[in-house]
Every structure is written in structure tokens, then in C-alpha cells.
Amino acid sequence: MEEQIAALTAELAALKDATAGLNKTTAETFYWLTIPLMVLIHAGFLSYEMGASRAKNALASGIKNILAFAFIIPTFYYAGWFIYWAFPTGFSMSPGPIGTSGLEYALAAASPVGPAMGPNVADSATGVFFGAFAMFAATTASIMSGSLIERIQIVGFTILAIVLGSFVWILGAAWGWHADGWLVTALGYHDFGASGVVHAIAGFFTLGVLINLGARVGKFNPDGTANAIAGHSMPAALVGLMLIIAGFWGFLMGCVIFPGEAWSWGTGIFHTIYGTPVTLSAMTFNILMGFAGGAIAAWVMTHDPFWMMSGALGGIISVAGGLDLYWPPMAFVIGTIGGIIMPLVASYVEKMKIDDAVGAVALHGVVGLWGVIAVGIFAAGYPALPAEGAPTITLYGQVIGALVMAVLGFVPGYVVSLVLKKLGMLRVPKEAELLGLDKVKVPIEAYPEFFGGAAASKTPAE
């Protein structure tokens, strides 16, 4: 009998080990999969921005996208990941109530010279978490990219992308997208899918840059009226936008905390980054409803497929902050409002003589703010954290949070671009802009058969 009990105990221990191993590798794989899905966002940005550029600038626009992605990875490794863990309580770097923040924690978990930030058999999580956040960072920087096409210098843009992607937005994420974040613990700020910490910050950073960058040659007439500058391939732009939407499923997948691990909030169910419950099913309802509401509203408002696809994205951004909480038809209404706001704001931005080539200020900046404020209107009252006595979500907290995100984005965008302008690193010379940036600084041509380039070499079969 004793032998049987011992055998069963050993078998139970082996089973528990196997289950723990399976849970650990499943969690690791879950976050790993968010990364290629988010790469789709960059495939989308690449296609979208090249399509939205005139043919003479198509490849130069593409170079920007590739470089933003590439430079964000090492710079986010150097600084961004550390900032996220060090600064949730503010600039004091003191630990917050949960204890997963502050200087000491950041040095252990995210130091770019520490053992957690490389191959380590005792740590299956840090690499994939870092990867997912690095992709959030690259997405944030790429949001700015399209607005600046056809006249920004490549290195100047890359510096701006690094500042936004590896420093600015992640500070906002530490404050409002972390269970120890001061916006969360003090005001009950809730931004599950990053309407504010990614979209609003990126949109308002972009606005700051656009003010210093100026409009493309020919965009505005002397009487102040605007000319439409059509991109050379609307189909490429539309496909790109749809790819961004596909990639957003990976982005939002990366916003949940997998259960059952030492770093998890609990077992048996996913949680938000704040430790409150969420299911992939809840997110699915509301992502789809937001998408539909935004696309339909933009169709009614504009009848333009470019704005319809942007509206679809705007619908998702509108509901992102409260994806975990809304009743799906409510999400549809919120997405619809986002789809209505977006073209109106884009027209207003143009009236202010700001040349936002793809409407990122309206789509990400203002609709991102709407996504944050909508949580305060439609989902007030929920506890913002799982702890007893936690602050609740309020309209006041969401409005303050939205203002923080707008200012945190705008000020660095304006200041850094102003410095670059003074250094002569912001805008290309007028001659280069008129000639086309591909001809000036790209060694290959986008469409050699159509624009008088060298004749394409023929294959032996031809």
C-alpha cells in the first residue's frame, strides 16, 4: 500500500511538472506569436505609406519605415524596456504598491547589461515580453511616419522615431499601462488596448513635428486653400491599411497577461495589464464591432475607401481603451463616433494649414483621445485594479489621463523637431523635394519601366 502511495505521489509530481512546463512554454509561445502578427502592421505601414506617396518618393518613404522598425529594436533594448519598469510612479523611480516597478526592480528585470536580457534557461518570459513591447514601440513610431512623407530627411526622421518609440511613449505606458502606474493608482486610469499610451501620444507627437516640418511644396495655395496630393497607388495604401488592421489582432493579443505563471495575475483566465479579468472572446466581440462601426461611419461621412479603411482602424482605436469592458453594440456606437470624428478633425487640421499626409493626427491623436475618454463615459465605476479599495474608473480620471497623453506626446515632438530644424536635419531642400526623393538619394528605382529609368534586363527566354 505504501509503495502504491509513493508511486502515485511520484506520478502526481511528474504530472505537475509536465503541466507547469506545458503552461510555461504555451505562455512563451503566446507572446512569441504576437510578434509576427505585429510585423504585419509594419508590412501594412510599408505598403500604405509607399502607396500614399507620389511615385517619385515611393522608395524613400519605404526606407523610413524600414529604418524606424530597425532602429527601434536596439534603442528599445537600451532604454525603453528599462523605462517601463523604472518610472511607473513618476520620475522618483520608487517602487509602487504592487512592487513591480522602481529602480531596483528595473535593474533586475530590464537592465541592458543584466542576465535577464539574453538567453537564460531560468527565464522564458523576458525575451518575448521585450519583443512584444518593442513591436508596440515600432508601431508607435511608425504611426508618425506616414504624416511626414515626401519632405522629411531620413536621419532626422529616424532620430524622431527613436525618441518617440524608445523614450516617450514608453514613459506614458509606465504611467498609464502598468499596475503601479501613477495614473492608474491615483486616478483609476484605464487604457486596456492603448488608445492613449500608443495612439494619442503618437498622434500628438506627430502634430508637434508637423508644425516645424511644414507642408509639402504645392499643398497650400497663397489664399490658404489646400490641394489634394494624391498618392501613386491607392490600392497599395488600402491593402496596407487592411494589413495594419490584421496586425492589430497581434497588438491587442500582446495586451493580455497569460495565466498560470509566477508573473501572472492568476490561473484559468487571462487578465489585463492591470490585473483585471479579460477574455479573448470579450476582445473579439469588441474589436470586430469597433472595426465595423468606424468603417461604416467613415463611408457615410466620406464615401472614400482610403478614409473608410482609416475609419475601420479608427473604430478599433476608439474602442481599444475599453475592449475588455464594453457591451458589443456599445462598442459599435463608440467606433461609429470615432469614424465620424476622424474626417472632421482631418479637415480642421488641413484648415490650420498643417499638411498631415495620411491624417495621423486625426486618426491616432484625436480618435486615441476619444478612446480614452469613452472609457470614462461608458465604463465608469469599474475597479481599475484587483486590489481591495482600488480606485474606480471615472470620467475625470480618463480626461486627466487623456490630457497627460496629449501633452506627453506633443511637447517632445515639437521640441526635438525644432532642434533638428535648427541643425538643418529636419526637412529636405526644395530642389530635392521637387526632383523627387528617390532620384536624389535612393540607388534603385521603384518603377524603372515607367519613369525613364534604365531598361529592365531581359531574361534569356525573352
Add this chain to the structure above:
Amino acid sequence: MLVGTDITDWAAVEGAYYAGAGTEAIWLLLSMLLCIGALVAGSRHERAAYRKAK
């Protein structure tokens, strides 16, 4: 060590096992310098291209 490893038995590995252990800061600095160098080279190329366009 700067390159390679002291590890001779995988069974003894319980934590970090990357090449370059103990010299992380040197590699970090080198990778940072490469990023800065790439931006400087890119800027020079870009300025030369703009001068030519004028």
C-alpha cells in the same frame, strides 16, 4: 569573457548561458556605437545627395 563561454556541461546550466557573459557592457557599448555610426554615415550620404541635387 569577451567571446565564447566557460560552459562545458549543459547539465550544470541553471541561468544565463550566452556568449560574452561578463563583458555585457562592452558589447552594449559597441552596438550603440554602431547605431550612432550608421546614423552619422546616413546623414553624410544624405547631405551629399542634397548638395548634388542643388
